[in-house]
Amino acid sequence: MTLRVTVLGAGSIGIFVGGKLAAAGARATFVGRPRMLAEIGEHGLRLSDLDGGNDRVSQTAFATETEPESAVTADLVLITVKSAQTAAAAEQLVNRVRPGAVVISLQNGIGNDTVIREILPSCVVLAGMVGFNVVNHGSGHFHRGTEGVVAVSADPALERFVPLFARAGLPLDVHADLLPVQWAKLLLNLNNPINALSGRPLAEQLGARDYRRCLALAQAEALAVMRRARIHPARLTLVPPRLMVRVLGLPDALFTRLAAGVLAVDPQARSSMADDLALGRTTEIAWLSGEIVNLGTMVSMPTPVNARLVELVGVAERGDTRRWSGPELLAQLRAAKSGAVGADRPSRSDPVR
Numbered sequence: 001m002t003l004r005v006t007v008l009g010a011g012s013i014g015i016f017v018g019g020k021l022a023a024a025g026a027r028a029t030f031v032g033r034p035r036m037l038a039e040i041g042e043h044g045l046r047l048s049d050l051d052g053g054n055d056r057v058s059q060t061a062f063a064t065e066t067e068p069e070s071a072v073t074a075d076l077v078l079i080t081v082k083s084a085q086t087a088a089a090a091e092q093l094v095n096r097v098r099p100g101a102v103v104i105s106l107q108n109g110i111g112n113d114t115v116i117r118e119i120l121p122s123c124v125v126l127a128g129m130v131g132f133n134v135v136n137h138g139s140g141h142f143h144r145g146t147e148g149v150v151a152v153s154a155d156p157a158l159e160r161f162v163p164l165f166a167r168a169g170l171p172l173d174v175h176a177d178l179l180p181v182q183w184a185k186l187l188l189n190l191n192n193p194i195n196a197l198s199g200r201p202l203a204e205q206l207g208a209r210d211y212r213r214c215l216a217l218a219q220a221e222a223l224a225v226m227r228r229a230r231i232h233p234a235r236l237t238l239v240p241p242r243l244m245v246r247v248l249g250l251p252d253a254l255f256t257r258l259a260a261g262v263l264a265v266d267p268q269a270r271s272s273m274a275d276d277l278a279l280g281r282t283t284e285i286a287w288l289s290g291e292i293v294n295l296g297t298m299v300s301m302p303t304p305v306n307a308r309l310v311e312l313v314g315v316a317e318r319g320d321t322r323r324w325s326g327p328e329l330l331a332q333l334r335a336a337k338s339g340a341v342g343a344d345r346p347s348r349s350d351p352v353r
């Protein structure tokens with residue numbers, strides 16, 4: 001039987017994952033903005049990856065719509081909007097999606113699945129996590145720029161979809177409890193604000209020690225509040241989270257040799273937060289560094305480094321196009337950590353580079 005999949009949020013992740021499922025035989029419908037739907041309607045899809053994969057999906061193999069009408073008959077709904085839009089997207093499914101349908105949140109951050117579950121209590125709502133980066137090259141071409149899996153929380157209702165994802169080359173990594181995986185992904189995603197503020201591709205930014213020191217400061221602070229909150233992040237990389245903080249501070253040559261796998265990143269790949277800033281959209285900073293700040297408040301621990309990242313991204317969201325060098329950003333975060341922040345805090349009147 002052909003499985004019907006509605007992808008709510010036709011963007012980098014939704015189109016890459018949904019396109020792969022369509023290529024594997026699913027009847028996929030993309031729900032998105034008119035501009036994106038026109039683009040994929042005109043060109044079809046090209047789904048490439050850093051391992052040499054290059055799937056073509058013709059326009060006849062998928063449908064598009066601006067409202068999730070197809071959810072009425074969908075077996076599976078993938079929610080792939082940014083976290084700020086989760087509630088609004090789930091509301092659009094009310095009175096459409098049928099009771100018992102499986103809805104998976106393929107989003108970064110913690111708690112998107114809870115938001116969806118509260119709005120769609122009759123559905124089987126599962127948390128998911130996409131471990132790879134996808135770059136939209138335009139004209140329907142989406143490129144997976146890093147390694148990584150699609151992880152999802154376990155549920156018997158998932159079983160009928162497991163073979164489809166395997167055929168699509170995205171075998172599901174099923175976890176009894178996805179929260180430790182989500183917290184571990186959040187630790188990695190603390191690089192998103194640093195990458196976005198740097199204005200550089202991921203490979204170049206991660207190859208520079210001062211940016212990695214910024215990430216190490218943000219991760220060390222996050223790990224401290226997580227420990228206080230008794231949250232134990234899963235191990236998603238070869239190096240466990242606590243050791244990662246040390247590895248990030250190594251000199252460039254040593255880091256590059258040790259982290260050859262970690263740096264298997266497409267030279268053009270950037271964080272999706274960088275895309276958001278470039279397009280003048282609100283970012284997911286509140287769901288990443290902001291989540292650490294909230295957790296710090298809950299366990300009564302200060303989180304000045306992540307709070308500073310929230311502030312700096314906020315300034316960028318309001319139109320500051322400054323590209324921070326590694327030493328400049330590191331100085332900001334070290335000053336925040338030592339309580340000296342304020343003296344050289346950028347303001348709207350600072351010269352915008």
Ligand SMILES: NC(=O)c1ccc[n+]([C@@H]2O[C@H](COP(=O)([O-])OP(=O)(O)OC[C@H]3O[C@@H](n4cnc5c(N)ncnc54)[C@H](OP(=O)(O)O)[C@@H]3O)[C@@H](O)[C@H]2O)c1
Pocket residue numbers: 008009010011012013014031032033036066080081082083085088089092106107108109130131132133134135272281284
């Ligand atoms: N990109 C990556 O490499 C990557 C990797 C791992 C995880 N993730 C996570 O995956 C999630 C999706 O990220 P993404 O980069 O794929 O986002 P994206 O490219 O911005 O795609 C989302 C698309 O959905 C549209 N949209 C929002 N609400 C909608 C609605 N109600 N109806 C129809 N369309 C709607 C957005 O339009 P507007 O812009 O107009 O709102 C946007 O075009 C995020 O949580 C992100 O952190 C991303």
